Amino acid sequence: MTDEYILLYGNSYTNSNIYYVTKFLSPDPFLCLVSKDLKDKKIFLSEMETGRALKESNANEIKSYRDYNYDAIYRRYKDPGVAFANLILKILKEQGIKKISVMRDFPSFFYEFLKDEGLPLKILKDPFRDRRRRKGEEELNKIKKAQKACEISLGTVKKIIEHAKVKKRTLYYKEKELTSEYLRVTIEKTLLENGSFCDGVICASGRDSSDPHSVGHGVIREGEPIVIDIFPNLMNERYYSDMTRTYVKGEPNEDLLNMYDAVFDAQELAFKELKAGRRCEEVHLAVCEYFESLGYGTERKNDKEGFIHSTGHGVGLDVHEPPSIGRNDERLVEGDVVTIEPGLYYKEIGGVRLEDIVAIKRDGYVNLTKLDKKFIIG
Structure with a gap:
């Protein structure tokens, strides 16, 4: 299995790449980790969407934020953006992924936070472009x-x-x-x-x-x-x-x-x-x-x-x-x-x-x- 993954974040009604990868429609933003060959797909989302994702998405692995004790993270940091950035960091560390790329539309706040934490992120122009054509x-x-x-x-x-x-x-x-x-x-x-x-x-x-x-x-x-x-x-x-x-x-x-x-x-x-x-x-x-x-x-x-x-x-x-x-x-x-x-x-x-x-x-x-x-x- 590849150790290179692309990290995506957004809602799949407006972010067509996330829908293309996961085939899961959600009005709320969620996280997706996908290997560059698209063979391994992991999604992380709120508890209320997990059941539907299990039925409708094509992901190999589906976990809720609760699996990573997000409530405790939120109570600790209080600021929603900082709390979610720490959740992303925790997910990536527990997944043990060494090489991570993001696309140009990845939120800059999360990108800067993860870079400051020492993650070697690379920005990709459009990794799904040729496949989607x-x-x-x-x-x-x-x-x-x-x-x-x-x-x-x-x-x-x-x-x-x-x-x-x-x-x-x-x-x-x-x-x-x-x-x-x-x-x-x-x-x-x-x-x-x-x-x-x-x-x-x-x-x-x-x-x-x-x-x-x-x-x-x-x-x-x-x-x-x-x-x-x-x-x-x-x-x-x-x-x-x-x-x-x-x-x-x-x-x-x-x-x-x-x-x-x-x-x-x-x-x-x-x-x-x-x-x-x-x-x-x-x-x-x-x-x-x-x-x-x-x-x-x-x-x-x-x-x-x-x-x-x-x-x-x-x-x-x-x-x-x-x-x-x-x-x-x-x-x-x-x-x-x-x-x-x-x-x-x-x-x-x-x-x-x-x-x-x-x-x-x-x-x-x-x-x-x-x-x-x-x-x-x-």
Whole structure:
């Protein structure tokens, strides 16, 4: 058995590495010791969570703080931070582990305390990065489950836009003005009904859509773009998906129609570049060059409007994870799950973005997104 271990601390709802290692969901922070080969996993947590951890986690060893007489430690030091730092020290000494590493997000107070106590801690950049990029079949199925919820919710609001009536260029649904807020609440409710949730659903129309991450607000008007970006997180399995569609109710102007055609074609161009071994930058620059050939601005030219972000990103236990499909030397690997999401943004016109999620294979890719890309509705 290895004598090198990584020490993790946090809650597994927000710390995806801890969930990745332990497969245990806890809203309260807990300690985890994992060997570098991930074969030996030990978790230490409060007594109230121990029973559940025994049933749900994949740890080889599970102990409660009470096993280390934490109550007495707390009474001695009174300060919660100092007491818990001493608990960590006691656990590490009793475990007899000689080589310990922590990640960059490990609490600095605990790190300094343990260093002062003579523990030779080493800081690691991201020891699980490469493993997490290569999604296996089980992980892929969870991402597909999230994507199904995503498509159901987006399909629901697409029907609302289809059935909306236009009065004096404003959209009405059920006799009320149709707003970004109404679409967002509908998406959030539908996601919950399908075992997922999403913080910050984007339903941006008109000028709001020219800001890639504006969540959108106010009434929706005829002929203006409606950018809907949903990135659901499974409530139990914790995996994400990510998808964007752009719609318009009624007839778009020529500039907006040309933008949509350009984004659609740019995405198709990017798809053709995808396979294991391809440099991410090659995919991104192919998209930039295409947009530039049509006279649109791009981020590689430092333009403020046009294509102003990367072509995509990895998706898994985090909605944004490696690799970034942008200007870098990283290469795609088999097992990567990434988005391909070209977009164009102009303040006087609005924005257009299309985003699919794909799995990278040795000689190509598989598109996990099934929803159509119809632009003009009704």
